[in-house]
Amino acid sequence: MSEILVDIKNMTFKRNERVIYDGISLSIPKGKITAIMGPSGIGKTTLLRLIGGQIKPESGQILFDGHDIPQLSRNDLYEVRKRMSMLFQSGALFTDMSVYDNIAFPIREHTELSEDIIEKMVLMKLEAVGLRGARGLRPSELSGGMARRAALARSIALDPELILYDEPFAGQDPISMGVIVRLIQDLGQALGLTSVVVSHDVPEVMSIADYIYIIAEQKIIGQGTPEEIYRQTSPLVQQFVKGESDGPVPFHFPAAPYREELIGRGSK
Amino acid sequence: MQQLQILGHTIIGQISGLGRALLMLLSALFHMPNPRKGFPLLLNQLYSVGVLSLVIILVSGLFIGMVLALQGYTILVGYGAEASLGPMVALSLLRELGPVVSALLFAGRAGSALTAEIGLMKATEQLSSLEMMAVDPLRRVVAPRFWAGFISLPLLAAIFSAVGILGAHLVGVDWLGVDSGTFWSVMQAQVSFEKDILNGIIKSVVFAFVVTWIAVYKGYACEPTSEGISRATTSTVVQSSLLVLGLDFVLTALMFAN
Amino acid sequence: MSKKIELLVGLFAAIGIAALLMLALKVADSGISGNGNTYQLYAKFDNIGGLKVRSPIKVGGVVVGRVSDISLDSEDYTPVVTLDIYAEYNNFSEATSVSILTAGLLGEQYIGLLPGFIDVSVETLKPGDFIEDTKPALILEELIGQFLFSQGSGD
Numbered sequence: 072m073s074e075i076l077v078d079i080k081n082m083t084f085k086r087n088e089r090v091i092y093d094g095i096s097l098s099i100p101k102g103k104i105t106a107i108m109g110p111s112g113i114g115k116t117t118l119l120r121l122i123g124g125q126i127k128p129e130s131g132q133i134l135f136d137g138h139d140i141p142q143l144s145r146n147d148l149y150e151v152r153k154r155m156s157m158l159f160q161s162g163a164l165f166t167d168m169s170v171y172d173n174i175a176f177p178i179r180e181h182t183e184l185s186e187d188i189i190e191k192m193v194l195m196k197l198e199a200v201g202l203r204g205a206r207g208l209r210p211s212e213l214s215g216g217m218a219r220r221a222a223l224a225r226s227i228a229l230d231p232e233l234i235l236y237d238e239p240f241a242g243q244d245p246i247s248m249g250v251i252v253r254l255i256q257d258l259g260q261a262l263g264l265t266s267v268v269v270s271h272d273v274p275e276v277m278s279i280a281d282y283i284y285i286i287a288e289q290k291i292i293g294q295g296t297p298e299e300i301y302r303q304t305s306p307l308v309q310q311f312v313k314g315e316s317d318g319p320v321p322f323h324f325p326a327a328p329y330r331e332e333l334i335g336r337g338s339k
Numbered sequence: 340m341q342q343l344q345i346l347g348h349t350i351i352g353q354i355s356g357l358g359r360a361l362l363m364l365l366s367a368l369f370h371m372p373n374p375r376k377g378f379p380l381l382l383n384q385l386y387s388v389g390v391l392s393l394v395i396i397l398v399s400g401l402f403i404g405m406v407l408a409l410q411g412y413t414i415l416v417g418y419g420a421e422a423s424l425g426p427m428v429a430l431s432l433l434r435e436l437g438p439v440v441s442a443l444l445f446a447g448r449a450g451s452a453l454t455a456e457i458g459l460m461k462a463t464e465q466l467s468s469l470e471m472m473a474v475d476p477l478r479r480v481v482a483p484r485f486w487a488g489f490i491s492l493p494l495l496a497a498i499f500s501a502v503g504i505l506g507a508h509l510v511g512v513d514w515l516g517v518d519s520g521t522f523w524s525v526m527q528a529q530v531s532f533e534k535d536i537l538n539g540i541i542k543s544v545v546f547a548f549v550v551t552w553i554a555v556y557k558g559y560a561c562e563p564t565s566e567g568i569s570r571a572t573t574s575t576v577v578q579s580s581l582l583v584l585g586l587d588f589v590l591t592a593l594m595f596a597n
Numbered sequence: 598m599s600k601k602i603e604l605l606v607g608l609f610a611a612i613g614i615a616a617l618l619m620l621a622l623k624v625a626d627s628g629i630s631g632n633g634n635t636y637q638l639y640a641k642f643d644n645i646g647g648l649k650v651r652s653p654i655k656v657g658g659v660v661v662g663r664v665s666d667i668s669l670d671s672e673d674y675t676p677v678v679t680l681d682i683y684a685e686y687n688n689f690s691e692a693t694s695v696s697i698l699t700a701g702l703l704g705e706q707y708i709g710l711l712p713g714f715i716d717v718s719v720e721t722l723k724p725g726d727f728i729e730d731t732k733p734a735l736i737l738e739e740l741i742g743q744f745l746f747s748q749g750s751g752d
């Protein structure tokens with residue numbers, strides 16, 4: 072494997088008493104697209120937040136280019152964060168400014184570029200996600216899919232070294248899905264950016280990812296290049312890739328057996 | 340035992356909450372945004388916190404001044420002391436009503452809005468997204484709002500008192516026939532700059548600090564859900580109102596009881 | 598940042614400062630608007646009643662100064678009132694009398710000056726002089742007491 076940008080070593084994370092990750096290790100190679108898949112609610116968003124240093128693990132290391140994220144001081148953490156960006160699952164556009172200003176925001180914050188250059192950069196990113204015509208709109212005037220694309224444009228505004236995409240394809244029609252897939256690919260190939268893509272869309276992920284991790288039950292249950300994943304015989308992995316609801320991967324949030332609960336209710 | 344434990348738990352919770360609020364305030368204040376970027380932010384907040392509170396302050400100040408004059412006149416005229424209407428109104432406004440009522444109105448008008456706005460930014464992950472962009476939300480979101488509130492309220496309190504005195508002049512002099520010269524000169528003779536006006540300003544500065552601090556902290560620390568925001572907004576208004584009234588008593592005791 | 602916001606915030610600040618100025622100058626009359634220079638005269642009273650520092654000094658109802666200090670003479674323990682008189686009124690004769698008056702029955706107390714006649718034989722008061730002719734404050738309780746007493750003795 073090539074050089075590694077993010078290296079997670081034996082990391083354990085708990086929400087209250089519930090273990091989300093139990094000593095997992097994974098590494099994200101530089102300049103590649105790494106996909107993270109797994110059932111809903113398993114902690115994929117949590118993983119991205121851990122990499123971004125917004126929450127701290129119980130134990131273990133999260134190394135970003137040699138810096139151990141949980142150990143960094145506040146100032147160092149902010150320095151490191153300048154090298155990454157994140158597309159939030161909810162988009163998280165700033166509602167008090169227009170689409171244009173949203174995308175210009177990180178550029179204005181972190182560079183001293185003139186407004187002329189900023190305008191060119193912003194329009195370029197908006198064009199890439201097909202929203203150049205929507206630059207004057209407010210986030211509240213966008214559809215769900217448009218808002219996600221605007222957020223995507225914002226997260227790539229500064230072409231940071233590492234981009235964490237939380238479900239970039241959610242809510243997109245097939246055409247814009249294709250556009251986004253190509254955009255992520257281009258960023259990786261042309262600029263050598265490292266991408267981490269969290270997604271459930273198996274075919275899209277398979278088409279762009281260089282390496283895939285599948286997470287379930289607090290652990291990594293499968294990893295490899297797309298071909299390796301397809302070839303894996305593990306029933307867990309096969310169930311996920313093929314999208315079967317019946318199988319070893321539980322579709323439900325941990326709960327008492329359904330029948331028991333129903334009968335328990337009835338007897339009360 | 341059970342009750343004792345609950346009490347202890349509550350107290351520890353309160354104290355650690357206070358500690359967190361203090362930490363938040365300190366990091367917001369000591370990490371000021373640089374002036375070139377910070378000033379427009381402050382300006383925007385001065386607009387939404389100060390300018391937008393102006394109408395309610397002007398109207399309430401005017402009416403309270405008018406009511407004070409009306410009430411005061413009917414009492415004073417019984418003693419033939421209607422000449423003291425001016426100082427009575429001015430002193431009530433400068434020492435108490437100006438700082439206190441404008442702080443209460445400010446808590447309801449601007450404080451609740453601050454809490455709700457910051458809370459909603461938190462709930463919609465805008466604060467997280469700022470953090471991930473390496474922009475400290477304490478600097479970018481909390482600090483300008485805090486300063487705007489801290490600057491606005493003393494100005495609003497001064498406007499409140501001034502308008503109130505004008506309202507009293509309107510009722511006392513123009514309607515009830517107190518002599519205008521008497522109104523002003525007796526007032527001037529009794530109102531002292533250091534003792535009354537300065538102390539009133541000090542009060543409103545303290546209230547501004549407290550109300551804005553509570554408002555931004557409640558928003559910043561709220562649970563990021565609809566109920567969380569609504570609870571935080573309510574408790575901003577309730578807690579800052581109670582604290583203003585309590586502090587007012589303490590400050591009054593310190594300042595005017597000689 | 599839009600021009601409108603800048604303008605409105607500017608207006609807000611201007612109104613706020615205007616309000617502060619009005620409070621400082623018109624409501625408190627903090628001496629900044631006072632007629633500039635003053636000179637001091639002193640007067641001893643037997644009783645100053647409710648006179649306070651900053652009480653006005655009037656001649657025929659016109660304010661000509663303010664009380665700036667009230668203290669007890671260190672030797673004979675009578676109250677000494679320092680009168681700050683506006684510099685433009687610098688021609689009071691030595692025959693001027695000073696009394697402590699009350700505005701209305703229960704109103705505030707102030708100092709009334711009654712300028713004496715001006716004559717070549719009488720000098721004018723110079724800064725730092727004592728006014729000799731003083732009348733103490735009327736104390737309502739004493740008046741009532743006297744009144745009752747005279748009523749009682751009249752029977």
Ligand SMILES: Nc1ncnc2c1ncn2[C@@H]1O[C@H](COP(=O)(O)OP(=O)(O)OP(=O)(O)O)[C@@H](O)[C@H]1O
Pocket residue numbers: 086087091110111112113114115116117118160
């Ligand atoms: N703020 C929180 N407090 C407590 N528990 C939380 C919190 N946020 C998430 N969780 C829990 O952590 C688990 C992982 O959440 P996460 O958002 O990472 O899931 P996810 O894998 O991204 O799911 P999805 O695919 O639906 O987005 C969930 O089961 C959730 O219940």
Ligand SMILES: [Mg+2]
Pocket residue numbers: 115116117160237
């Ligand atoms: Mg998620």
